[in-house]
Amino acid sequence: MGYRIGIDVGGTNTDAVIVDDNLNLVESIKTPTTTDVTTGIFNALSGVMEKSGIDKDKITYAMLGTTHCTNAIVERKRLCKVGIIRIGKPASAAISAMSDWPVDLKEAMSDNYFLVSGGHEFDGREISPLDEDEIRTVAKSLKGKVDTIAVTSVFSFVSSDHEKRVAQILREELGDIPISLSHEIGSLGLLERENATILNSALTDVAKTTALSFKEGLSREGVNNAKVYLCQNDGTLMSVDYAVKYPILTIACGPTNSIRGASFLSKKSDAIVLDVGGTTSDIGVIVNGFPRESSLAVTIGGARTNFRMPDLISIGLGGGTIIQEKDGQIQVGPQSVGYRITEEALVFGGKTLTATDIAVRLGIAQVGDPRKVSHIDKGFAKRAFDKMMLLVSDNIDKMKLSNEDATVILVGGGSILIGDKLDGVSEIIRPENFAVANALGSAIAQVSGQVELVYKLDTISREAALEETKKAAINEAIKAGADPSTIKIVEVEDVPLAYLPGNATRIRAKAAGDLASN
Structure with missing residues (x-):
């Protein structure tokens, strides 16, 4: 019998679980998240x-869902110096790279930006030929000044030829330097795709250090036979090498771990998931067992991006949320005592009124010492609780695709705050082991690959285009560490692009499979 370790880092707690080969929970633990995360x-x-x-010796897999990359961007720390090359002169000269970024984020990673000739029109024609001598001159200028390079070409999702050739030249000139290519990371929209590519490059060292630290920690515990994976933000896993190449995919992996864990624990493949932590609550949606993807551009650390992200709403309600009364009005958060809840909440002998204290006063939660909140007026507690539940139900409504009442799965340690009824909800499911759904989500996760390609259906049939995209997604899943014999296509999206000639369509496919054996 082999075992898996799954670890997930939250804003308040870091959870760890061990499951056996049949995915049965063997042991779990919650520990406070530390400032340095590691x-x-x-x-x-x-x-x-x-x-x-x-x-x-029987631990065969170890999975980590971590906030290291998110924290690095938010804190502007440990980011690589990035060389930025945009292929698209003269067409894209009007707006330079990172023009709308916060100054401190821009300064943290780069002032080495080059606009070079090349790129493609929306129909695949060259804007201008790639000037290879120009690229070699840029490479010489970057030598010794940057740690990584981000390459973005105009309409590279239609033709990636120029990005790939630039990468070849850069490696000829600079050796084995990490290079991020925008057609592998972002979607439609030059600036957003470029932003995501730059951030991905900036996170290379953070991802590498995180993976090495995790391996060292396992080794220190005597776990030497485990294959290591990092969690990505679609609720699946990726190998260490894949994570170092695409570290931006770890951003928002915590909530998606919870969504996958909720689906696993409840045996539901379609539902809304409410994950209540110590500081915030995340609301997401399970579709066919996987987190629903956002169709909107997402701002990360002040930079607008368009790479794959889960469709989530985060609200300032958790176990440590501070409850106050100001001018006769009850105020729920957004301030929180966070991981200090066991020191500061009234039920634990502290002096701060929290959401947990309200739930205990009303008999909804059983933690701490209820006698320490018996002095709270019951009417006040009821009004505070109603306001908390209104905040939750209003945001659940925002995630619905219809006006029908929804099934909601409650997970996370803070879900003890939630009552038995919510407006607009037909069923509330509280699965066993709900408190560690996030770590379970990482431990039971599969490995996936996703691609997005644009085709002109004047030159290829829709069936052939779909088949080609599916094969590319399967290859990505294999590269990420999936067992080829278990891979299945779990999602296909075909969106006609009316503004492009040649009867163009954008096809996105996602494949997922079990972990490849050691």
Whole structure:
């Protein structure tokens, strides 16, 4: 019998679980998330191994869902110096790279921007030929000044030829430097795709350090036979090498782990998931067992991007949310005591009124010492609770695609705050082991690959285009670490592009499969 370790880093707690080969939960633990994140991961790993008493040689897989990359962007720390090359002169000269970025984020990663000749029109024709001598001159200018390079070409999702050739030249001139190509990362929209590509390049060292630290932590615990994976933001896994190449895909992996964990625990493949933590609540949607993807551009750290992200709403309600009364009005958050809840909440002997205290006063939650909140006026507690539930139900409504009442799966340690009824909800499911759904989501996850391609149906049939895209998605899943014999296509989207000639269509396919065996 082999075992898997799954770890997920949240804003308040870092959770760890061990599951067996049949995906049965063996042991779990919650530890406070630390400021440096890594220490909290080590504490959770050490704690769950000690509690389980399992033979360390029988741990065959270890999965990590982490906020390292998100934190690096938000804090403007540990980011690589990025060389930025945009292929599209003279067509795209009007707006330079990172023109709308916050100054501190721009300064943290680059002032090496080059606009070079090349790129394509929307129908695949060259704007101008690629000037290879110009690229070699740029490469010489970047030598020794940058850690990574981000390459973006105009309409590269129609033709990626120029991006690929630039990458070849850069490697000839600069050796094995990490290079991010925009057609592999973003979607329609030059500036948003370029932004995502630059951020991806900037995160290369963070991802590498995170993976190495995790491996070292496992080794320190005597776990030497485990194959290591990082969680990505569609609720699936990727190998360490794949994660180092596409670190931006780890952003928002925590909520998607919870969504996958909720689906696994409840045996529901279509529902709304409410994940209540110590600081915030995330609301997402399960579609066919996977998180629904957002169709909107997403701003990360002040930079607008268009790479794949889950469709989520985050609200300032968690176990540590501070409840106040100002001018006769009850105020729910958004401030929170976070991981200090066991020191600061009234039921634990603290002096701050939190959402947990309200739930305990009304008998909805059983934690801490209820006598310490018996002095709270019951009418006040009821009004505060109603306001909390209104916040939740209003945001659940925003995630619905119809006006019908929805099924909601409750997970996360803070879900003890939620009552038995919510407006617009037909069924509330509280699955067993709900508190560690996020870590479970990482432990039971599959490996996926996703591609998005544009075809002109004047030159290829729709059936052939669909087949080609599916094959490309399967290849991506294999590269990410999936067992080829288990891979299935789980999602296909075909969107006609009316503004492009040649009867153009954009096809997106996603494939998922089980982990490849050691």
